[in-house]
Amino acid sequence: MSLWSSDSNRPPRVAIVGGGPGGLFTAWHLERLAATPLSLTIFEATSRLGGKVCTASFTAADVRYEAGAAELYDYSPVGHDPLKDLVRQVGLPMVSLGGSVVFVAGRPIANLDDIVEAYGEEARRELTSFDIRARSGITPAEFYGSGSDHVADAAAGGRFAAMLDGISCRKARRYVDVMIHSDLATEVGETNCGYGLQNYLMNDPAYMRLYCIAGGNEQLMHAITARLAAQVRLGTVVTEVAGGPEETLRLCLRAGDNLQVEEFDVVILALPIDAFKRVRFAGTTLADAMRRHVEHHDHPAHYLRVSVLLDRPVPSLPGDDAYLMLDAFGGTCLYVESARDPCGSHGVLGWLLGGAAAVEMAVLSDEALVAAVLGSLPAPLAACRDHVVESRVHRWTGAVSALPGGWVRRPADLRHRPSPVHRGLFVVGDYLYDSTLNGVFDSAEHVADWVTAESLGARLSARATPFIKPTEASH
Amino acid sequence: MIGRDIDEAGDDVVALAGLPADTSLRHIPLACGEHLLLLVVRCENESDGQLTTEAGLLTKTASDWVAAAPQPCGGLLPVVTVPLYGCHVAVTPGRAAVLGPPARLDGLAAAVIEFANREAELRQLERRCTDLLESLNDDAHHAFQFDTQSLGHRDMLAARFREAVAVRVQLALAAPTVHAAAVHPPTLASQLGERLRDRTRLVERHEFAIERAELAERFYEASGQRAADFGIARRQMGLEWAIVVLLVIQTVLLIIDILAGRAAT
Numbered sequence: 001m002s003l004w005s006s007d008s009n010r011p012p013r014v015a016i017v018g019g020g021p022g023g024l025f026t027a028w029h030l031e032r033l034a035a036t037p038l039s040l041t042i043f044e045a046t047s048r049l050g051g052k053v054c055t056a057s058f059t060a061a062d063v064r065y066e067a068g069a070a071e072l073y074d075y076s077p078v079g080h081d082p083l084k085d086l087v088r089q090v091g092l093p094m095v096s097l098g099g100s101v102v103f104v105a106g107r108p109i110a111n112l113d114d115i116v117e118a119y120g121e122e123a124r125r126e127l128t129s130f131d132i133r134a135r136s137g138i139t140p141a142e143f144y145g146s147g148s149d150h151v152a153d154a155a156a157g158g159r160f161a162a163m164l165d166g167i168s169c170r171k172a173r174r175y176v177d178v179m180i181h182s183d184l185a186t187e188v189g190e191t192n193c194g195y196g197l198q199n200y201l202m203n204d205p206a207y208m209r210l211y212c213i214a215g216g217n218e219q220l221m222h223a224i225t226a227r228l229a230a231q232v233r234l235g236t237v238v239t240e241v242a243g244g245p246e247e248t249l250r251l252c253l254r255a256g257d258n259l260q261v262e263e264f265d266v267v268i269l270a271l272p273i274d275a276f277k278r279v280r281f282a283g284t285t286l287a288d289a290m291r292r293h294v295e296h297h298d299h300p301a302h303y304l305r306v307s308v309l310l311d312r313p314v315p316s317l318p319g320d321d322a323y324l325m326l327d328a329f330g331g332t333c334l335y336v337e338s339a340r341d342p343c344g345s346h347g348v349l350g351w352l353l354g355g356a357a358a359v360e361m362a363v364l365s366d367e368a369l370v371a372a373v374l375g376s377l378p379a380p381l382a383a384c385r386d387h388v389v390e391s392r393v394h395r396w397t398g399a400v401s402a403l404p405g406g407w408v409r410r411p412a413d414l415r416h417r418p419s420p421v422h423r424g425l426f427v428v429g430d431y432l433y434d435s436t437l438n439g440v441f442d443s444a445e446h447v448a449d450w451v452t453a454e455s456l457g458a459r460l461s462a463r464a465t466p467f468i469k470p471t472e473a474s475h
Numbered sequence: 476m477i478g479r480d481i482d483e484a485g486d487d488v489v490a491l492a493g494l495p496a497d498t499s500l501r502h503i504p505l506a507c508g509e510h511l512l513l514l515v516v517r518c519e520n521e522s523d524g525q526l527t528t529e530a531g532l533l534t535k536t537a538s539d540w541v542a543a544a545p546q547p548c549g550g551l552l553p554v555v556t557v558p559l560y561g562c563h564v565a566v567t568p569g570r571a572a573v574l575g576p577p578a579r580l581d582g583l584a585a586a587v588i589e590f591a592n593r594e595a596e597l598r599q600l601e602r603r604c605t606d607l608l609e610s611l612n613d614d615a616h617h618a619f620q621f622d623t624q625s626l627g628h629r630d631m632l633a634a635r636f637r638e639a640v641a642v643r644v645q646l647a648l649a650a651p652t653v654h655a656a657a658v659h660p661p662t663l664a665s666q667l668g669e670r671l672r673d674r675t676r677l678v679e680r681h682e683f684a685i686e687r688a689e690l691a692e693r694f695y696e697a698s699g700q701r702a703a704d705f706g707i708a709r710r711q712m713g714l715e716w717a718i719v720v721l722l723v724i725q726t727v728l729l730i731i732d733i734l735a736g737r738a739a740t
Binding site: 101108111112114115128203206316319320 | 579
């Protein structure tokens with residue numbers, strides 16, 4: 001029996017709940033893969049599309065900064081990179097991002113020579129040995145395929161802390177901690193081995209590279225939206241999901257003071273895991289399935305983005321890097337935003353705070369947060385403190401998954417269709433993969449493939465038995 | 476420590492007058508027959524890895540000296556400057572300057588020499604590709620028509636084919652170093668090597684050179700084929716004429732024989 005309506009005269013009705021990257025990527029894939037026209041509707045609770053991919057502007061000067069996702073991962077050195085292909089397809093210019101410097105106790109460490117000079121030969125040996133273990137744990141091909149069912153997570157099990165304990169030199173361990181934490185939304189020791197290793201190996205160009213979109217990452221969201229035929233309903237909150245007749249799904253919607261109920265053949269929930277708690281799932285079977293899904297994936301991790309506008313360009317970082325890593329706040333990444341988007345007479349610095357520090361500091365006022373991050377500036381950039389014109393804080397609490405140690409990833413089909421009974425209900429999210437934009441792109445593609453395959457199956461069976469509707473056949 | 480070997484012309488000594496006494500200038504012969512003048516300047520850093528003001532001035536003097544290099548290739552490659560974690564490197568064909576703390580200088584100098592060898596070798600191969608493409612322009616008609624007048628060019632075409640193959644071989648041999656994977660964890664020397672490779676677009680230049688050499692190789696291979704076909708055709712034609720002549724002789728003799736027989740009866 002098909003999940004599609006027996007009424008073959010109208011196009012299948014598909015609802016995508018969430019207008020973030022997951023929702024937009026899913027709509028993009030669906031419109032390109034579907035063999036028949038779809039009636040596609042995107043529901044977004046806020047007034048903007050793009051979610052965590054957010055490029056904002058200062059008010060004191062028309063200068064952009066990344067308020068959300070800072071970068072995209074380039075897997076093209078290892079294999080096919082569909083997200084990069086999409087960026088290229090929509091004609092957006094890309095800028096490579098590089099950075100090797102880790103400031104530990106005010107001292108820049110950029111390479112093994114610095115390690116030897118600062119911590120001695122023993123630390124170099126230990127770090128090299130850790131690096132060999134890390135690369136043995138995950139090969140570039142495994143790193144590339146992580147999240148798919150056919151690639152075993154060789155090193156996923158266990159806590160990453162156990163692996164880090166192999167580094168006995170306290171200072172060398174601190175260096176690795178800071179390097180990894182600067183791009184991790186949780187504490188280094190608490191995440192699983194696979195995720196920890198991925199965050200270490202992402203510094204190795206043999207595994208991946210970083211890039212961003214010149215002029216702002218949000219341009220990708222705009223470019224996709226402009227190419228979608230889907231109906232977009234902003235400011236519409238989905239309050240309830242329930243099973244309807246003939247395997248349809250019913251959505252209760254609230255737009256301002258208006259409440260309405262609509263029926264769909266397929267509903268795709270492209271929401272952060274935290275948002276599931278605000279949706280009511282009617283019926284015991286559906287509610288139980290969704291509760292289990294949320295329980296399994298609810299490991300919130302947090303980010304804070306603090307950006308400051310300077311009245312003069314930021315001095316070049318040592319080595320002309322686009323970012324550096326600081327040991328402040330347990331390990332934070334400091335981006336020179338002007339390296340990716342030159343802004344003339346101004347400069348922009350952006351901090352990415354993650355993990356416990358992000359939770360603790362999220363409660364601080366914006367002024368206190370800005371003062372704290374400015375205090376963390378290393379000596380080469382210390383003069384920037386006197387040139388701040390404007391500052392912005394964006395709190396992304398619970399925005400990604402911590403992928404904790406011991407957590408076992410479910411098979412891809414089970415991850416994306418939590419209730420086997422409600423076959424028209426799918427979920428898409430970065431938390432189902434590796435909490436990255438590339439991960440959510442893969443998740444969206446998985447669901448779009450599945451939905452279009454079922455749609456094709458329904459069409460083929462309708463052709464085979466043209467005079468018998470599926471509902472009649474079942475009686 | 477790198478030894479002092481200032482044996483350059485007087486102009487250089489004047490230009491480098493502001494540099495510290497322990498500055499060394501090395502004359503490095505490169506693998507492809509060119510030479511590199513490598514200036515090694517010792518300077519101290521701030522504790523945060525930044526160059527001191529004095530080091531900044533030294534950097535300018537050294538970079539100006541590098542920029543004043545006579546360009547062996549008509550200024551194809553501008554001066555590439557790399558500020559790198561408390562060190563500073565400026566490179567152009569024929570000249571390079573390395574500034575940094577004493578402990579880092581040997582590694583940096585080795586990376587610059589390695590890069591200069593690769594770059595000079597590639598530049599020479601690029602020149603040979605350009606020469607091949609220029610001669611290809613003159614030889615283009617041989618690819619379509621090869622006649623008796625072209626016979627005099629056959630050895631030259633063969634020589635150019637051999638040259639195209641030789642360039643392809645050299646480019647193939649250079650490929651592993653040009654496309655070498657980034658070292659991880661990096662060393663200062665590996666970071667410098669990677670940056671110099673990126674800034675001078677060594678990988679792309681190598682790929683373009685391969686394409687050009689391929690074009691020349693394909694062309695001269697086709698021309699060679701035409702020349703060989705022409706030679707074979709000429710030999711075949713001679714043989715055919717010989718057969719025709721023999722057949723005519725045989726026919727004449729046969730006729731004489733028949734006529735002689737009739738006369739006898």
